[in-house]
Amino acid sequence: MKNIGTTDKLIRIFLAELCILVAFFWVGRAWQIVLYLIAAVLIIQAATGVCGIYNLIGLNTCENIKRSDKNLVAGTLALIIIVAGVGGYASAIMTKNILIGDIRSLEQPYNLTLSYADLDQRNESISSYEQFNRSLDIFTEKYSNYRPLAIKFDDDFPGDMENISLIVAASREDVYNGQLANVHDNLESIGHILQELKNRNSLN
Numbered sequence: 001m002k003n004i005g006t007t008d009k010l011i012r013i014f015l016a017e018l019c020i021l022v023a024f025f026w027v028g029r030a031w032q033i034v035l036y037l038i039a040a041v042l043i044i045q046a047a048t049g050v051c052g053i054y055n056l057i058g059l060n061t062c063e064n065i066k067r068s069d070k071n072l073v074a075g076t077l078a079l080i081i082i083v084a085g086v087g088g089y090a091s092a093i094m095t096k097n098i099l100i101g102d103i104r105s106l107e108q109p110y111n112l113t114l115s116y117a118d119l120d121q122r123n124e125s126i127s128s129y130e131q132f133n134r135s136l137d138i139f140t141e142k143y144s145n146y147r148p149l150a151i152k153f154d155d156d157f158p159g160d161m162e163n164i165s166l167i168v169a170a171s172r173e174d175v176y177n178g179q180l181a182n183v184h185d186n187l188e189s190i191g192h193i194l195q196e197l198k199n200r201n202s203l204n
Contacts, residue, residue, distance in 0.1 A: 025091035028145035095148035
C-alpha cells in the first residue's frame, strides 16, 4: 500500500540527487558505495510510493496533499535539474582547485629540497626532504581512495604516485649521507612526473 505523498516523493528525489553529487565528486570509494545505496533506496521509494519504515510506524504522507499540485511538481523538478547542473559544475571546479592547491603544497617542499641539494646545503636539504616526505604521505593518503573528477579517469595517476614515493624513499640514504648531487639528480625526475600529471589533466 502506498504511503508516500507527492511532496515526500519530491524530497526523496532531491535528497537522492544530493547523495549522488556528494558521492561522485567529494568522497572516497567507501562513502561512495554508502551514498549510492542511499540514493538508490530513496529513488525506489519515490518511484513506488512505498516506504517500509513508514509501514512499521504507521505513517502515511499521502493525505498531506489532497490533490495533484502541478506547480509544486514542476517547480521542484526544475530545482532538481538546476541543482544537478550547478552543483555538478561547481563541484567539478572546486574539487579541481583543491587538487591544484594540494599539488602546490607538495611542490613547495620538493622545490626547496632540490634547491638546497643543488647548493650542497646538507642540513637544509634534510629538513626540506622530511617536510616533502610528510607532504607526500598526506597527499597519497588523501588521493589513494578519493579521486576528484579532474583525475577520476586518469589511469596513470596511481602509477605516478607510486613512482614518486619510490624515488623519495630511495633518496633518503643519500640525503642523510650528504650525497646531495645524487639527491638532486634522483629527485629531479619527480618534477617531470608532476608536470606531466598536470599537463595530462589540465591542472596548470
